Amino acid sequence: MRLVPAFVLALSITTACDKKEGGGGGSPPPADPVAKGDPAKADPVKPAVAPADPAKAEPPPPPPPPKAPEKTGVLDLELQQVAGGWKIITPRYTQFFTNKPSVQRQDAQTPFGDTIPGAVAMVEGNDRFGGLIYIPIPKDIPYDVKKGLKGARDGMLGMFDGKYDAKDAVTTLGGLEANHVTAEGSREGHRFHVEAWIAYDPVGRTVYGLMALRMPSDLEGIAKMREGFELRPDAKPAEQDDAKALDNVIKKEAAKAAPKAPAAPKAPAPKGDPY
Structure with missing residues (x-):
């Protein structure tokens, strides 16, 4: 706890009073050589001198322009050094890291068994880990969002040993x-705290998974990591063909999930004329 001391300034004022001794004896005090109230004999008033103007502080130099993004060589991800850290850049969103993340390929399986190319950008050290999972869904692959996000959740929590x-x-x-x-469990004999945010971007047809791993006594920085995930100012809306493809996928998934109507009973075969 930060303590701020309080200081008390005690000011003591002492007044001395002279007492007269005897019954009116003694010589009167000498006259003041300078008559009070006589402007001719008063000390001249010195003109006030204006204090020198303090030197004006120069404005701080403008921050250097951000460096150009670099291609990571993994899918379409780019990496850019910015003030205070680094940014992973996807076609529609960016994620801020205080340290330079490593980027590597990490494919994923859809609920329908298709393999989708994906990537992960991560920073790790000691007992800390922070990472962004990036999985763009191709237009021609159907994707069940609900099952897919649950699979991503279970995959992240699969890092724990046991319950x-x-x-x-x-x-x-x-x-x-x-x-x-939010989860806590054990891994290799140590207790860990995990927080993850899993989202689907319907415009970009992309799954994002932001994950932070810490010791339960060291949770600093998790909220700031979440705040570092932002929509790009120049993010483009979905193109017309993307919207149609997404609409077709949704219709196919809805058709698969809809209960099938029971088959109509077959009419009995007509019997032959008994005559």
């Missing part, structure tokens, strides 16, 4: 509806 305690809550991530997962 773990977890809870889910609906929240947002960069304006996207997201599932916020």
Whole structure:
């Protein structure tokens, strides 16, 4: 706890009073050589001298322009050094990291068994880990969003050895509806705290998974990591063909999920004329 000391200044004022001795004897005090109230004999008033103008502080130099993004060589991800850290750049969103993340390929499986190319950008050290999972869904591959996000959740929590305690809550991530997962469990004999935000961007047909791993006594920086996920100012809306492809996928998934109507009973075969 930060303590701020309070200082008390005590000011003591002492007044001395002279007492007269005897009954009116003694000589009167000498006259004041300078008559009070006589402007001719008063000391001249010295003109006030204006204090010198303090030197004006020069404005700080403008920050250097951000460096140009670099291609990571993994899918279409780019990496840019910015003030205070680094940014992973996707076609529609960016994620801020205080340290330079490593980027590597990490494919995923859809609920229908298709393999989708994906990537992960991560920073790790000691007992800390932070990473962004990026899975763009191709237009021609059907994707069940509900099952896919649950699979991503279970995959993240698969890092624990054995049982773990977890809870889910609906929240947002960069304006996207997201599932916020908080869990604690053991891994290699140590207790860990995991927080993850899993979201689907319907415009970009992309799954994002933001994950932070810490010791239960060291949770600093998790909220700031979530705040670092932002929509790009120049993010383009979905193109017409993307919207049609997404609409077709939704219709196909809805048709698969819809219960099939029972088959109509077959009419009995006509019997022959008995005559």
